[in-house]
Amino acid sequence: MGNEKETPEERRDRLRQKELNNPSSSIHGSISSDLVGGLGWKGTGVIILLLIVGFIIYGVFFR
Structure with missing residues (x-):
């Protein structure tokens, strides 16, 4: 997999999906x-x- 061409959003999404597979982490x-x-x-x-x-x-209306 080409991690050097990966944008920050793609990396964040990939890590989020990995975390969803292991929610205890x-x-x-x-x-x-x-x-x-x-x-x-x-x-x-x-x-x-x-x-x-x-x-x-x-604050103005319920004071």
Whole structure:
């Protein structure tokens, strides 16, 4: 297999599939890493921004 031509996304996906075959090797939950890995930095920024705005709205209306 040509690992030298593999992109970081392909490597991440290959390692994720390998981990799914052996779930006992995973100590940490992988939900957040899957989400962040799939979205990229812009998508992650949007989610963080939405969380911050949500907390502000919650604080204003439910104080």
